[in-house]
Amino acid sequence: MDGDYVIGGVFAIHHYTHTPVHNYTTMPEPLKCTGSMDTRELRFSRAMVFAIEEINNSTELLPGIKLGYQIHDSCTTVPVAMHVTFQLSNGLDPVFNTGDNCSQAGKVMAIVGESESTPSISMSRIIGPFNIPQVSYFATCACLSDKQQYPSFFRTIPSDQFQTDALAKLIKHFGWTWIGAVRSDSDYGNNGMASFLQAARKEGICVEYSESLHRTQPRSRIQRVADIIRRSTAVVVVAFTASAELTLLLGELSLKPSPPRQWIGSESWVTNRDMLKFNFCAGAIGFGIQKSVIPGLREYLLNLSPTKLSASPVLTEFWEDAFNCRLDKNAAKDKTVCDGTEDIQTLQSPYTDTSQLRATNMVYKAVYAIAHAIHNAVCKDSTAQCDKFRVDSGMKSNQVLSQLKKVNFSQNGYDVSFDVNGDPVAIYELVNWQQSESGSIEMVTVGLYDTSLPEGQELCISRNLTWMDGGKQVPVSVCSDSCRPGTRKVLQKGKPICCYDCILCPEGEISNTTDSLDCFPCPNEFWPNAERDTCFRKPVEFLSFDEVLGIILAAFSLGGACLAIVTAAIFFRHRTSPIVRANNSELSFLLLFSLTLCFLCSLTFIGAPSDWSCKLRHTAFGITFVLCISCVLGKTIVVLMAFRATLPGCKVMKWFGPLQQRITVVSFTFIQVLICTIWLCLRPPFRMENRTIYKERIILECALGSAIGFWAVLGYIGLLALFCLVLAVLARKLPDNFNEAKLITFSMLIFCAVWITFIPAYVSSPGKFTVAVEIFAILASSFGLILCIFAPKCYIILLKPEKNTKKHLMNKNES
Numbered sequence: 001m002d003g004d005y006v007i008g009g010v011f012a013i014h015h016y017t018h019t020p021v022h023n024y025t026t027m028p029e030p031l032k033c034t035g036s037m038d039t040r041e042l043r044f045s046r047a048m049v050f051a052i053e054e055i056n057n058s059t060e061l062l063p064g065i066k067l068g069y070q071i072h073d074s075c076t077t078v079p080v081a082m083h084v085t086f087q088l089s090n091g092l093d094p095v096f097n098t099g100d101n102c103s104q105a106g107k108v109m110a111i112v113g114e115s116e117s118t119p120s121i122s123m124s125r126i127i128g129p130f131n132i133p134q135v136s137y138f139a140t141c142a143c144l145s146d147k148q149q150y151p152s153f154f155r156t157i158p159s160d161q162f163q164t165d166a167l168a169k170l171i172k173h174f175g176w177t178w179i180g181a182v183r184s185d186s187d188y189g190n191n192g193m194a195s196f197l198q199a200a201r202k203e204g205i206c207v208e209y210s211e212s213l214h215r216t217q218p219r220s221r222i223q224r225v226a227d228i229i230r231r232s233t234a235v236v237v238v239a240f241t242a243s244a245e246l247t248l249l250l251g252e253l254s255l256k257p258s259p260p261r262q263w264i265g266s267e268s269w270v271t272n273r274d275m276l277k278f279n280f281c282a283g284a285i286g287f288g289i290q291k292s293v294i295p296g297l298r299e300y301l302l303n304l305s306p307t308k309l310s311a312s313p314v315l316t317e318f319w320e321d322a323f324n325c326r327l328d329k330n331a332a333k334d335k336t337v338c339d340g341t342e343d344i345q346t347l348q349s350p351y352t353d354t355s356q357l358r359a360t361n362m363v364y365k366a367v368y369a370i371a372h373a374i375h376n377a378v379c380k381d382s383t384a385q386c387d388k389f390r391v392d393s394g395m396k397s398n399q400v401l402s403q404l405k406k407v408n409f410s411q412n413g414y415d416v417s418f419d420v421n422g423d424p425v426a427i428y429e430l431v432n433w434q435q436s437e438s439g440s441i442e443m444v445t446v447g448l449y450d451t452s453l454p455e456g457q458e459l460c461i462s463r464n465l466t467w468m469d470g471g472k473q474v475p476v477s478v479c480s481d482s483c484r485p486g487t488r489k490v491l492q493k494g495k496p497i498c499c500y501d502c503i504l505c506p507e508g509e510i511s512n513t514t515d516s517l518d519c520f521p522c523p524n525e526f527w528p529n530a531e532r533d534t535c536f537r538k539p540v541e542f543l544s545f546d547e548v549l550g551i552i553l554a555a556f557s558l559g560g561a562c563l564a565i566v567t568a569a570i571f572f573r574h575r576t577s578p579i580v581r582a583n584n585s586e587l588s589f590l591l592l593f594s595l596t597l598c599f600l601c602s603l604t605f606i607g608a609p610s611d612w613s614c615k616l617r618h619t620a621f622g623i624t625f626v627l628c629i630s631c632v633l634g635k636t637i638v639v640l641m642a643f644r645a646t647l648p649g650c651k652v653m654k655w656f657g658p659l660q661q662r663i664t665v666v667s668f669t670f671i672q673v674l675i676c677t678i679w680l681c682l683r684p685p686f687r688m689e690n691r692t693i694y695k696e697r698i699i700l701e702c703a704l705g706s707a708i709g710f711w712a713v714l715g716y717i718g719l720l721a722l723f724c725l726v727l728a729v730l731a732r733k734l735p736d737n738f739n740e741a742k743l744i745t746f747s748m749l750i751f752c753a754v755w756i757t758f759i760p761a762y763v764s765s766p767g768k769f770t771v772a773v774e775i776f777a778i779l780a781s782s783f784g785l786i787l788c789i790f791a792p793k794c795y796i797i798l799l800k801p802e803k804n805t806k807k808h809l810m811n812k813n814e815s
């Protein structure tokens with residue numbers, strides 16, 4: 001249609017199937033549009049005509065000016081798209097060329113199209129140098145936002161850059177980290193998938209495979225991609241394809257169904273109602289252009305009179321294909337003849353389906369954007385008519401290009417404007433393929449993605465989704481399950497970062513988050529629990545009065561002290577008896593007193609150590625045991641001297657009387673006191689938290705301070721005990737019915753045996769058992785002394801009083 005200004009249109013109405021063979025010796029065949037008709041694209045072209053007629057009838061937009069149009073079929077191929085672009089840019093179409101070079105007839109001010117990115121790129125490279133604006137309604141390649149390469153390109157559909165970001169965030173939202181990817185082998189698919197993969201990597205998403213296909217490729221290529229999808233472990237498949245490529249792929253998959261897959265679609269196919277025939281894709285989700293309402297469009301599309309049909313070969317072809325008839329009365333007999341009066345209202349076709357106008361509204365807005373740009377160039381808002389002089393004198397396309405960058409209006413409630421890259425504000429609907437009660441698949445809007453909202457709030461899901469196989473639970477698509485707290489991720493060699501093994505945290509370390517990359521050590525006073533996801537304060541361990549071992553040792557300690565006191569009481573009660581007097585009663589009472597202290601000093605080893613208790617336990621133990629051994633040594637010397645004194649002329653007892661015995665005991669004990677004093681003054685024992693023996697608990701113990709001091713104390717006790725043992729062995733065969741040297745020999749043997757075995761046991765025992773070994777040695781040696789030395793005497797005193805006589809004790813012949 002002619003007009004004051006002409007708008008060009010390029011639509012892929014037919015699928016080009018004829019591939020000419022070029023031999024480079026003859027002229028190539030002229031390009032022909034053959035193949036099946038895409039009635040959805042026909043609806044787009046009719047929507048452009050509807051918008052132009054609506055503008056021409058408007059009194060507000062371009063009043064007094066008539067818009068014309070030239071619409072061409074690109075046949076879904078780049079060569080044809082380039083050919084028609086040259087036609088539009090030259091303005092030499094014979095239908096409109098009047099021969100007057102000054103006429104504006106046939107000269108295009110702007111072009112609407114194309115639907116695919118690759119043809120749009122070719123078109124833009126042709127008309128860009130001439131500053132002819134191009135407004136696409138469905139070309140989404142992010143590459144077209146480059147104003148250096150495509151300075152005159154605009155679009156009413158958002159760039160793939162926004163869509164790919166939205167898809168990556170959608171996949172991240174549902175926790176899918178292991179996906180497959182399929183793309184069209186075209187500018188749309190390759191650039192879109194590259195942008196998506198970049199966004200996916202930022203979100204931590206891994207891709208198991210990324211395959212491309214094109215409708216012109218052989219079937220073997222399609223089969224290979226289908227087999228990859230069937231064998232893959234990724235449940236989620238992202239398809240960034242045109243509808244034509246995905247139709248071929250899904251058709252191949254339907255022949256030999258794969259395991260259930262959750263399909264994620266780009267806007268080019270997920271809102272295409274022709275794709276709903278693939279029932280096994282139920283549950284698919286993806287982003288699509290917002291649904292819209294264009295008042296009067298449906299009536300316009302259905303208003304196809306016989307006159308209009310006969311005037312347009314394209315509409316004639318559409319009518320004949322839709323009703324399977326021929327409008328030509330001279331048609332073959334095998335074809336039904338129709339006259340154009342058939343009821344189009346009953347026709348189920350993408351052409352007549354206006355229930356979800358998405359891309360159609362993009363065409364509608366593109367025409368209005370160009371009209372507003374022309375209006376702003378030739379009209380003034382204050383006048384009812386536009387400047388006819390400017391129309392007659394001519395306006396160049398670069399003026400329209402300049403004004404197109406500034407347009408900002410609202411049409412039917414939808415805002416239209418372009419940013420510096422020629423892109424609109426990106427708002428997508430989240431579409432879900434849901435199965436209706438009748439069993440058919442329907443597109444349901446379940447959410448919205450608005451790039452104008454703050455980051456993190458762009459995606460809003462407003463209703464429940466249906467997933468693959470009609471499931472209600474979100475499917476899981478991961479290479480490896482999440483690592484629970486207490487473990488860390490270790491990447492599997494040669495695989496993406498989403499494939500990993502979960503390794504338990506090392507001893508002493510925890511991780512308290514899911515999918516932790518590292519474990520971190522607990523503080524020094526803490527230790528992990530069994531799951532290694534929390535640090536607990538280490539338990540402090542020491543030999544306490546509350547535990548069984550501590551109670552048993554304390555009971556024996558108190559029992560031994562009571563036994564010594566009872567023995568002392570018996571001796572005191574029978575202090576005048578011969579058996580008590582015959583064995584130096586003064587040393588016996590002093591020995592019993594020291595044994596009582598030996599039993600009681602073991603109590604200082606039980607309970608929580610402190611600095612004062614650490615100093616007390618070792619010094620008390622050392623001094624009381626030296627006092628005890630000194631008494632035993634004194635008694636041994638007394639026995640030995642007593643029998644030596646019976647020899648004629650021997651006056652040895654004169655030099656080892658009671659005074660000398662006391663001095664001997666005090667002297668030996670004083671030496672130990674001196675050793676302990678030096679130890680305490682230089683490097684005394686102290687309370688220490690031992691964290692080296694057990695990593696999982698703290699041993700509260702007494703550090704020796706000076707190991708030399710400790711072993712000096714023990715060594716001095718051992719030296720006295722050894723000396724005492726030697727003397728007792730020498731006196732064991734002396735004649736007497738009651739030779740105390742024999743009892744002392746047995747007690748010293750027990751004492752030495754206990755303390756000799758104590759040394760390796762003490763060194764090798766861990767933690768609180770070190771203290772238990774030391775207490776056991778004290779109690780064992782103390783019981784050995786009191787039982788070996790005093791038990792036989794108490795037996796005679798209490799049970800055999802008839803033997804408690806001087807005569808019996810002095811009778812050397814009696815066995």
